[in-house]
Amino acid sequence: MLLTLHPDNPNPRHLKTIVECLKDGGVIIYPTDTVYGMGCDISQHKAIERICRIKHINPAKAQFSFICYDLSHLSDYARSVDTPTFRMLKKALPGPYTFILPASRQVPRMLKQKKDTVGIRVPDNNISRAIVKELGNPILSTSLPIEAYVEEYTDPEIIHEKFENIVDIVIDGGPGGMQFSTVVDCTGSEPELIREGLGSFEEIV
Structure with missing residues (x-):
């Protein structure tokens, strides 16, 4: 379904419709910044488990x-x-950053890496945040199962054509980008840049 x-x-x-799909165990493709x-x-x-199978x-x-x-749910x-x-975090968010933080007990066990960390985004x-607000808890997020984000994967209609049989809903929120978020590890004594992406590391440290 393309919405x-x-x-x-x-x-x-x-x-x-999207929130009901998620609560029923559905998988969606959605826009971010x-x-x-x-x-x-x-x-x-x-x-x-289904997302893991899709992405092997x-x-x-x-x-x-x-x-x-x-x-507000950070401490959860x-x-x-x-x-x-x-x-x-307050300075950088909302924005194109992923912060790696020590995971709390509320993070599902199967999602904790060996280091016991969680990435927060x-x-x-507005679309992705509105979905999360309606759902009442975070969405687990990962990149699409593709080799690289090229021009065609900025178009939700093309994304829908390619993945309509794999996921339940593809959300058309307008053209997407091709650059990932900047990843910052906050588990050590100083913030460490893991991946340079759309967000500027220098501007937030």
């Missing part, structure tokens, strides 16, 4: 991030965030 949502004012009826991502409800284990990855080794609405999924780190995108 078109207005980037500024997502249709409440369509949002309800960077590339289009693939996701599911973090509490739906079967959906997480082991859940224990997968590098997923959580799409959150804002930082990340533990021991010190004041300087929290200030940096608050995209500057």
Whole structure:
């Protein structure tokens, strides 16, 4: 199913359809402030396993991030965030960043990597944040199962043509990007740049 949502004012009826799909263990492709991502409800284990099968990855080794609405749920999924780190997160988010933080007990066990960390993302995108707000908990997020994000994967209609038999809903929120988020590891004594992406590391540290 291809559902078109207005980037500024997502249709409440369509949002309800998407949230019901996620609660039923569905997998969606949705826009962010960077590339289009693939996701599911973090509490739906079967959906997480399904995404791992789609991407041919082991859940224990997968590098997923959580799409959150804002930082109000941060303490639910990340533990021991010190004041300087929290200030940096507040400065950077919403925005094209993924922050790796120590995972709390509420993070599903199958999603914890050996290091016991979680990637937190608050995209500057109304659609993805509206979905999370309606759902009431984060979406597990990963990149599409493709070799590289090229021009065609910025077009939701082409994405739908390629993945309509693999996922339940593709959301058309307008053209996507081709650059990933900037990944910052906050588990050490100083923030460490892991991947340079759309967000500027220098601007937030």
